[in-house]
Amino acid sequence: MEVTIMVAQDELLTIMYNLILNPATRDWEREQLATAKNTIGAGASFSAALATLEGKLRPLALRNNLTPDVADFYALVVGDVAEADTFDLSRHFNPDAPYEDRAIFAGGCFWCMVEPFEQRPGIQAVFSGYTGGTIDHPTYDQVLGQYTGHVEAVEIIFDTRVVSYDDLVTLYWQITDPTDDMGQINDRGDQYRPVIFVRDDKQRAIATASKQQLDASGLYGKPIVTAIEPASTFWPAENYHQQFYKKNPKRYRLLERSRKQYLATQHLFGRVRVGLKQLRGQNK
Known part of the structure; x- marks a missing residue:
């Protein structure tokens, strides 16, 4: 897969370095990031090393199984502007x-x-x-x-x-x-x-x-x-x-649809329950 570099090389290297130090990064992710960073440091092509790293991370990214900060980094690498955008806290x-x-x-x-x-x-x-x-x-x-x-x-x-x-x-x-x-x-x-x-x-x-x-x-x-x-x-x-819900609208809609269906059924049963109780009260 050809990667789209959205930010400067130095900035991406800084992000990679911070992810390597980040205690929330999983060991396997840290290993892939360190390998890419060391490869670049040894003089390899930046774009080639980044493409290799993207290929390593892709299976987990497709299953939404990267740790959050690494997922943000992956979004930067593949050019997903919406997902990579940093939310103002x-x-x-x-x-x-x-x-x-x-x-x-x-x-x-x-x-x-x-x-x-x-x-x-x-x-x-x-x-x-x-x-x-x-x-x-x-x-x-x-x-x-x-x-x-x-x-x-x-x-x-x-x-x-x-x-x-x-x-x-x-x-x-x-x-x-x-x-x-x-x-x-x-x-x-x-x-x-x-x-x-x-x-x-x-x-x-x-x-x-x-x-x-x-x-x-x-x-x-x-x-x-x-x-x-x-x-x-x-x-x-x-x-x-x-x-x-804005960054991942398709996945969000699937989750939200299931949630809404469950709650709608629960609320319907509740209204029926209350209606039957009121009816029984009227018939006494």
Whole structure:
């Protein structure tokens, strides 16, 4: 495969060097990167060494099995502008305006949690990340392996003049299964458990009242098990995961279609359950 070099040679070499030092890079990936870098350092053609490296990484890239930072590097090598584009995380670190607030929700794979919130009026930014765990700067592989106690989550910065925290909690219930504390739909494992992370007493009161209201609605035949926990440090995920629905629309639509079908069926059964209960009450 002919590779398209999108950035300067020196910049790519710097990225390769940083990936070799990156503890999140897998040993096999590190070996391929080091081989390419050493080959170039020995005087080999840069483009030829890069093409060989691309061929080594391609099988894993096609299966979406590269570590996130290496996946971003691969996107640079093959000229995938959309996927290689670095997502600006500065808004996460900048202070909020007086009229802004933040919400943190976990509800399965964060790939499917961004778009529903981001499309709402008043949303300033949505970040994919990790929270609720025991170590600093967790990596995707660590969270996926359930080594750190973190869950995949989204952090939402919103304009309180346009949309309320209560509105966001209501949407959260609509796009998650609140009866499953072992994951969400096809996403299994503790890192996918549903949690509302509250930042203060006001958010806790709103989330608690909303959960109680949902439990009393009779829409679900099982208990509402979504946890409400104090917010802790939110660690933004690697660039590869940010705005996944825009970078990988085909794969995202497949995942989202399955999720929506499951939830639509669950909600339909809930409405039938409530309707039958009301009918029985009328016939007494």
